[in-house]
Amino acid sequence: MRFVDLAATSTAVADTSGRRAKIELLADALRRLAAGGSDETITAGAAYLAGEVRQRQTGVGWASLRELPPPAPVATLTVEQVDAALQRFSELAGPGSQAERRRGVSALFAAATADEQRVLVGLLTGELRQGAQAGLLADAVAKAAGVEIGEVRRALLLAGDLRAVAAAALTGGPGALATFHLSVGRPLAPMLAQSAPSVAEALAATGAPAAADVKLDGVRIQVHRDGSDVAVFSRSLDDLTARLPGVVAAVRALPAHTLVLDGEAMGHDEAGRPLPFQEISGRAARRGEPAQLTPFFFDLLHLDGADLLDAPARDRWAALTGAVPGELLVTRTEIADVADAERAFAAAVDAGQEGLVIKSLDAPYDVGRRGAAWVKVKPRHTLDLVVLAAEWGHGRRRGWLSNLHLGARDPETGGFVMLGKTFKGLTDELLRWQTERLQALAVERNDWVVKVRPELVVEIAFDGVQTSPRYPGGVALRFARVLRYREDKSAAEADTIGDVRAIHAGRLAGG
Structure with missing residues (x-):
């Protein structure tokens, strides 16, 4: 597929306000990607449509993009060529790599038209604001592949990678999507919470009774254990295992043999008050310097051979309470009405926490979209x-x-x-x-x-x-x-x- 056609789709999506129209534009581009492309091409193209690149790191940032060559008058780039160039950038290392990367960037942009250059800059800086969020792209994948959106969302939950799900759906349909399953050791897309301006509105969304979890301002973690092997993943599914030895040790000490836990990693000052998110996330991000953070868990997705994703929240949490000691659990209060919720909210804020997450007692663990089953409330x-x-x-x-x-x-x-x-x-x-x-x-x-x-x-x-x-x-x-x-x-x-x-x-x- 020509990269200029994908760039044109990006521009059209950004200029379109209606959700359905955006989905149709994205679906059309995905069909064209699938018509003549490999799985790798579909994966790269789907990433571009989501405003991302397939490579986690390319080494190219704003400093490399300050002086760009004039745009090419004629479009010649393909999605495959762009992906290959970005892959080369990501693999460059050692003496002379920066200069070689700059030459590569200059050559890539010299071959790009003005519209292609705009999209490339947005992709490489992470600022391609085109309104094609993951939820929209999932809907577009379902439309393009002719499969049920529920099948796409389920596969996305289990794979944690929309690009891989897109490639599977577009090349193999429902059968390929059905091959995705929960595998201990492979991270899943985390369930997310939408926001509400007040506890009353949050409770109206979830329904009462509900659970009120203290909202910790920490690093979201998903921890997988299989015997003595423990892996810790971030919200974006990066591997944090080596940087969080305290989390690894705490989970390794639990009595269960296999676990998949969802929670937050927190740090505290000498008075026991929570450290600010910026300091916690900075510690977790520093390579080669383990961060002394403590895990606090609020959900359990797998326990000793049993997947719990589809179980009602109250059942998952009962299993969590039996598998994890109380000192490693997020503070949770069952609330029957707004008065209960407001008392829990005041207590959380007074304790230096970020607020509350109000949660439905009956909801399954859903794909990483912001549904009404979890609603967060913070002081404004x-x-x-x-x-x-x-x-x-x-x-x-x-x-x-x-x-x-x-x-x-x-x-x-x-x-x-x-x-x-x-x-x-x-x-x-x-x-x-x-x-x-x-x-x-x-x-x-x-x-x-x-x-x-x-x-x-x-x-x-x-x-x-x-x-x-x-x-x-x-x-x-x-x-x-x-x-x-x-x-x-x-x-x-x-x-x-x-x-x-x-x-x-x-x-x-x-x-």
Whole structure:
């Protein structure tokens, strides 16, 4: 398949708002991939349609993409050629590898048209914002292959790799999908939770009675044990075994022979308070330096030869309680009504945890989509910040100023300190309004960004504040999203960098 055709699909998906239309576009591209491609080509193409590359690491980032050759006038690249080039980049190592990788990148981009270059940059930087999430692509795989979506989701749960599932469905149909099964030692796509702004809305989604799990701000882990062999996997299915010896030892000490457990790895300070996620994830990510983190489990997917995926949650949890000691379990409370849920939520937050996950007692363990069986609730922070600049949007947001640069007021200097960027929460109406408003405030502009006079105040919701050497204030907002513009406020009334640092200090203290 020509890479330019896949790039055109990416652009079309980004410019399309309807779910069904997106699925049809993706399904058509998948059919064309399957028509003349190998399993490897389908796997690579499916990854590109999901905004990813088949290789976990390519060694190519923003620094390698600063100076690119002019685009090619005629499309000649195929999906196979792009995949082969990325594979070469991923395998380069040792002296001279960086220079050779740069030459390879230059050659690849010189052969790419403008649209192909745009998609390649997005794939290699992880910023191909085209709206083709895993759930949409799973639906497109089912449509393209003519199989039931339930069969695709089941295979995805068991394989943990949508690319492999796509190749199986498109080349072998239901029979190939049926070959996927739970195998101890092979990670599964984890079940995920959707969000709700309050415990009342979360409980309305799951139904009552329900379970309220304390939401730990740790590293999601899936642990497989077969006899003395223990493997620990991350949410993205990376192997963390060598980096988490405490988790390995804790699971190896359990009485069961075979297990598949779902949970979180946490660290604590000297007072027993949970460490911030940034510090925990940093420890888990450092190679060659084992992290001393403790596991806390909330689900059991397999026990001594019996798969529990399809069992109701209450049955899985009963088996979990019998297999794992209480000190290694996430705190769980059964709740009958909103009052129970609010008490559990207050207790979790007071203990320095992130909030609650409200869970249905009857749901099976479902594929990694955000269904209503698990709903998370976290306290919401808000700040009034000043817009310092905005970046021009891509895809469906092309032509609008989208990604906002956010700043807090600095009373000592009279200026503003940048805290990060966000394009989350912006409706089409807001995008149109802010594009016109920000251009009226522009002081400097280029093809990428418009810098503005720091006058416009925007109310931002966020989940927390983390340490960040990337920004001048040393801190950044986590999961920032726009709530509304505050034209009733002047920039002099915006929140200060001191306010932001106080939230950061309170989080570090567990408050």
